[in-house]
Amino acid sequence: MKPGYSCIKQIRSYFRSLSDPVNDDQLIVVGDRLFTDIVMANRFREKGWTDRIGLRSQSFVSRHATTSSSVTQSSTRDGSSADVTESNVPMSPALPPHRTLGVWTTSVWVREATLMRFCERKLLDGVKKWIIARSKARASKLAAQAKEDDVNDKFSGKDEVKRKTVGDQSQEEITEGEEAVLRRAFVHPLPPALPPSRKNGALRTLVNLVKSATSTINPISSAKFVTEVMSGIVRDEIVPSSPLSFSPPIQQVSIVSPESCTNEIEKLKDRPSRSLRRGTAVICGGSVAGLFAARICHEFFESVLIVEPEEWLTSEDAMRQLSWEQMHKRTRVMQYQSLHAFQALLLDGLAKLFPDLEEQCRRSGIAIRPSAREMNLAGPSVAIIPVPTRSYNGNLPKTLFQCTRAGFETLLRRMVLGRGRYPRIKQVAGTVVGVSPQLKDFGRIGKITVRGADFQLREIEASLVVDCTGYARAGAKWLAQAGYGTAPIPAGKLTLQDSKIALDSKLHYSTLTCNVSSSTLEKLPIPEDRDLETLFYALFEDIPENGRRLFVLTKADGNRLTIFVGQSSDELVKYETISTVRSLVQDLVPYNSNAPVPSWIFQTLDILEESRPELSYSHVRVPATAYIQYHKVANLPINFAALGDSVLSVNPLYGQGCTKAMLGAIALYTTLAQSETPEELPPDFSERYFKEHFNKTDSLWQTTRVLDYGVPCTKPIAGEDLSSGRLLRWYIRKLWSLAIKDEQARRVVWDGAMGYGTSVDPLNPWLAVKVLWNSVTGVWLSILPNSA
Template sequence: MLSLSAVLIALPASYGLILLAWHILRHLLLVKHIGTQNLRLLQATRSRHDKIPGTAVVCGGGIAGLLTARVCHAHFKRVLLVEAEAWLSTEDARRVDGWKHLRTPRARLMQWNSLHSSQAFLFAGLENLFPNIEQECERSKIKVLPARPRFSISGAIWRPPPKNGLYKTMYTARHSLETFIRSALSRLLVHIDAWHDRRLVLDHDAYPDIEFAAGTVIDVLPDEADPSRLGKAVIRLDTGMVQEVPAALIADCTGPARAGAKWLARHRYGGALDSLKLCFDQKLRYSSMSFTASPEFMDRLEAVLPPDMRGDGPIITFMEDLTEESKVNGRGYFIIWRKDGNQIMTFAGHTGEVRFQPSNVEGLREYMRSMYQAVPIPDWLWRVLDLLEEIEDTALVSLLKVPATSYLQYYKARNLPSNFVALGDSVMTINPIFGEGCTKALRCAMALHTELLRAQRHPGGSLPPTFAQEFFAEERDKTEWLWDNTRVLDYGVPTTEPIPGESLSSGAGLRWYITWLQRLAPYDDHAGRVMYDTVTGFSSPIDALHPNLVAKVLWRGLVTG
C-alpha cells in the first residue's frame, strides 16, 4: 500500500504535470485556432517585383470582401473588388462620417441598420492591416477604448480584468464600420509614403493595384489550358455589359448567397457540395433601435451614468440566465451601447416566438421588466430610457428574424479548382448574438494570408496546385471551433431545430459547465478573465478548462449551488 507521505508527494506532482500539459496544449491551440501570434504577420507583403502576376478577383465587398482585398493587395499585382451595389464603388461609400449612412439603403446586408458589435480581436487585426488606424478612427468619430463590454448574467456583472489587462477595441455601428474599412482600404492603395491627406480616394494613376467595379460575378470559367484551375470570372457590370476577366485567384465573398458554390457546381467542381452543408435554426428574433443625439443630449446622458461608465461605449450588456422559465420564454438579451457620431443603439433579442420585438422605448421598458433579474436593474438605467424617449423621433427601428445558421464544409470537397477560395459568410454563418462575425471574417483573411505567404515557396510565381485544399484546411482550423461552440450553446434552446440527425441533448454536459462558469464570473477573477477573453476573441478553446477553474465551477455547480 502507498503510504500517506507518498500520496502527499504524488498529488502535487500529478497536479503539476496536469497544469504543465494544459499550458502546452493551450499554446498549441492558440497557434492553431486563434492565430494571435499571426496578427503581426498581416503586415507582411511581397515586393512589387515578387507579386503574383494577374488579377485576384474578389466577389463581394462586405467586411469579408474588403479584408480579402486588403490581403490580396499584399500578394497580387492587381486586385478587382466587384460590389453589387453601384454606390459602394463611389466616394460616398468611403466618406469620413460613415455614421451618416444609417438610413442609406443596403439591399444585401441584413444587419446594416441593426446593433452590430465587433470583438477586440478585429481591432487588433485592423491595426496590423492599416497604418495609423487610431488617428483615422478619431477623424471618423469612432471611439477606440479599452474593451469593457459590461456583460452581466441576469444583472450580475462579470468581473473585468485590471485596467492594464484590457484589450483595445472600436465602438462603431455596422454601416460605419464597413464605410471606415472601405475608406481605409482605398487610402492604403494610394501610395502610402506620399500621403498628405489620409482621406484620399483611390488614384489609379498613382497606384493602380486595385479597382472597384459595380456589378455581379455571374459565373467562372475553367482555364482552357489547365482545367484544374479557373481561368476567368464572368462579370455583369451595372451598365448591363458582360465582361470576362482573366483571374489568378477568385475569392467568393458573396455572403449567405454563396454564389461560388453555384459556379463550381455548374462546371462540375467540388463534387456534391450540397451534401457538405450543415444547417440548424435557433429561431433568433431581435429588435434594434438607433437613436441620433445632439452633443448636449450626450452630456445629459453621461451625467446620469455612474462615473466609471462615462466616456465609454457600453452601458449595459444584459444576458438572461438560462433557467427553465427563460428556456420556455426564449432566453433574452438586452443591450444599450454608445456608438460613433453620437449614435445610441439598443438591442432586445431572444429565441422563439413567445417574447415580442420592441419598436419603441415603452416596449424596451416592458421587455426589460420581463427578464429574470438575479440582481435588480439599477435605477439609473430606467432614467437612461426616460432620456431616450425624449429623442424617440430620431430612432430608426430594425426588426429582424435571423435566418438559420449554416456551414458549407469546403475542406471536405474534392476536385476544387486550385485558385478558388471562399471566406466569411460564404462558408459559415453563426449566431450573431455572440458578436463573432467580423472576427470570423478576419480569421478567414488571416488563413488566406498564411497560405499566400507559404505559396512564395512555389516556383514560377503562381499558386501551387494544392492551394485551395490547403487554404480550406487552414480556414477550418481558424473558424470551425466557432461553429462548434455556438452550436453547443444554441442547442440549449428548446426552439432550436438541430442539424438533421443530431439531438438538442448533444453537448448537455458542456452547456451545464458553461452555465455555471457564467454564474461564477461575477464573483471570481479567474472566471471573469476567461469570459472576458472569450467575448473579446482572444480565448483559446480550453481556457475555460483550466484545472483550477474546473474545480471552482464543479464546486459551485454541485455543492454550493
C-alpha cells in the first residue's frame, strides 16, 4: 500500500490498540507496489506458508483465541481496516508474540491487474517453483528418514515419548528447510544507509522502490530483476532468525548490480596496522591510477613503492598548492593540458579515501559544488536536458568544479605523498622494464626490474605488482616476456596476445586555455542563474554524421577559462583560435532554429577575443581505445593487478577516465580485504581481482563502444562492423529526446553521466514504454509514473 494513503495510520493505530498489541515493527502492510510487495503477499497468501505458521502456533492458539476473534470483529467495524483485511485473506489463527503480521490489499491489486502485473506474477511463480524444488526434495527425504526412524525405534523398544520427540523434531526440520530456502531467495539484509543525496541515486535496490511513492523517481527495472535473479546476482546468504517466523526488524530484498560500487565506497576505511601483509606492493606508474592504487595498498602492505618515469614528479614542484604555477609539465599524459571532466561518483570515493578533501581542494582553488550541469543537444534545434533536481529533492550530488587535469593530479599527489599521512608510501624515479617469477613458484612474480634515472638496472622484490602505466599498457609486455599468459589454455580462456581488442573513433581534442584578468572576468555576461565558480556550458551535436562535435565553455582553476572542441574525423581537425571556435558554434545550429545557442556564449567569446588574453593551445589526436581482457587470460601470475587505462580506455568525451581508475581501486580494495592471508596473496587473488574489475568497468567499454559505432569514421573492432548496436543507439537517442521533458528519463541520463547509473537502468519497463510511445506518436506520456 502506498505510504501516502491516510488509512495506513488508522491500520497501525488499530493494531496497537489490541489487548495484545502489534507494534509497527511487527506489522507488514503489503500493497500494489511492483515485485517487492507482491513477493511478500504471495508468501503470506500461499496456504502452505500459513499452515506452517499455524502449525507452529498451535500451542499459542488457545491463549489468544479471544484476541483473534476481536481482530476480525474490529476490522469489520473500522472502515479502513475492513477494506484491507478481507475475507479471502488466509490468516494464521493466532499471532505469536514478537512475530510479524502480514496485511495486504488484495482488492487493490486485482483492480489494477494489468498485463505487466500478470507477467510479474507468472515470473514469480516460476522463480518460486525453481527455488523450492530442492526444499521439497529435502523435505521428502527427511520425512522418509523420520518414518524409517520411527520403525527402527519401535523394533528397538524405545518409548512413545522418545518417538514423539523425534517426530516433532523431524517435522520442524522439514518445515524449516523449506523456509530457509525461501529466506535465502527473497529475504536479504540491506546495505548501510546512504546519505540523503545518494540514497535515491541509481536505482540500486528494491527497497528504494518501496520508498519511491514519496519521491519522483526510483522505479525498479523488471529486466534487471529477471537478469540478476537468473544469473545468481542476488546475494546468497541465510538471514538468521527464529524457527517460528520472521523476526523484526523486517528484512527486505536487496538486488545490487555488479556494476554498482556505492556499497563498496561506503566500506573504504583505514585498516589497523597490525593486519598489514609483509613485503612491498610495487605500483608501476605514478599518475592518477597509480596514486589511487598506492593509497589502497597502504592499508594492506608494510611497504608501498611507486615507480614513476618522470623524475620531476619526485620534487616539490609536482605537489604545488596551485598547479598553474608549476614549472614543469607532464610529458606522458596526453590530456594534461586538455579539458578534463569529473563525475560525481569520483568525489564520493575521494571523500572516503581522504577525509580532509574539501579543505585541500579549497587550498588548491578547486570548488566542490552540486553537479548542476545541463546538457544542450544540437540537431534540428537546440534543446536542454535539465538536471533531475526534483527527483533528488533539491540535493544533487556534488562534484569538482574549476579543476583541470593538472590541478587534479597535483592535488592527488600532494594528498598521497606530500603531507606524511601515508608514511609507508615511497616514490622513486625510474621505468619498470620487466618482471621475474619466483624461483620456487613460477605462478608468482618475485621481482621487478627497474631502469633508474641514471640508466642503471636494479631489481626490487615485490609481493604485489600493479600496472598503472596507462596507454602504454606495459604490464602485458612484461608478462609476455616472462612467459605468462601462454599455453596451455583452458576452454573459455584466452592467451595474453589474443586478449586485446581495440577500436578507433578518430577523435580530435582542441583546448584553448585563456589566462584572463580579474577585470575581464567581471565583464563576462554570466546569467543570473549561474555563477562564475560553477560556470559550465556544453553543446553536444546529436548528428553523428558530422563527427559528433562537442563544444564546452567552463571556468578552470585560477583566473582561467577553458574553451574546448571535440570532433571525430578522418581528417586533421584543429580549432586554434577563438574565431574558429565561434564559427563552429554557429554551424552547430541551423539558421531556422527556434532555440538558438544563448547569446551570452557569443558575447563571452567576443569579450575574450577583444581582451586578447594569454592563450595556450593543446591539440590531441586521441589514440585508439583498447581493452585487455585480463579476466579471460589464462595463466596470469597470482600477484599481478592492473587498473585504469592499463586495462581499458574509453572515449574521453564522456569524462569517465578518473572514475574508471577509482572503480579499479575499489575493486583492488575489495579483493585485498577478502584475502586475509598474512604471508602472501592467496592463489586465486589475480583471478578474483580481474573478475571484480570486470564487473565494475566492463559496462563502460560496452556502452561507449556502441555509441562510437554510430560515428561513420570509427574503425570497429576486428570482426565487427558499425551496424552493431544500431537498435540500442536509436533507443538512447530517443531517451535523450524524452529527457528534455520527462523527469524519469533525465534522471537516468544524468545518473549515467555522473557514474551512478548501470547499463540496465535505461531499460526500465515504464521508461521503455514512454520512450517508445514518445518516439512513435510524439506525445509525452505524462500520465505514467515519475513523469515531470
